[in-house]
Amino acid sequence: MSDAEDIRERFGAHLDLIIDGGACHLDPTSVIDLRELPPKIVREGRGDTSPFTV
Numbered sequence: 001m002s003d004a005e006d007i008r009e010r011f012g013a014h015l016d017l018i019i020d021g022g023a024c025h026l027d028p029t030s031v032i033d034l035r036e037l038p039p040k041i042v043r044e045g046r047g048d049t050s051p052f053t054v
Contacts, residue, residue, distance in 0.1 A: 001007050004020035012018075021029075028045035032052050039052040 001010070002024040004018050008015075008018055017034075025046060028043060030045045030047040030049050031042040032049065033040040033042050038054045041049050041052060
């Protein structure tokens with residue numbers, strides 16, 4: 001799934017925030033869990049994750 005509205009419809013009750021960065025490429029994006037400190041990088045993909053590393 002890559003459309004923010006589709007994600008909201010399917011998982012909205014389980015999510016606090018969805019950041020819509022626009023259309024995605026076919027390459028996987030990065031997924032960062034911000035529920036705890038320090039943030040946990042769940043999947044590294046497109047996008048700079050360095051601001052979330054200690």
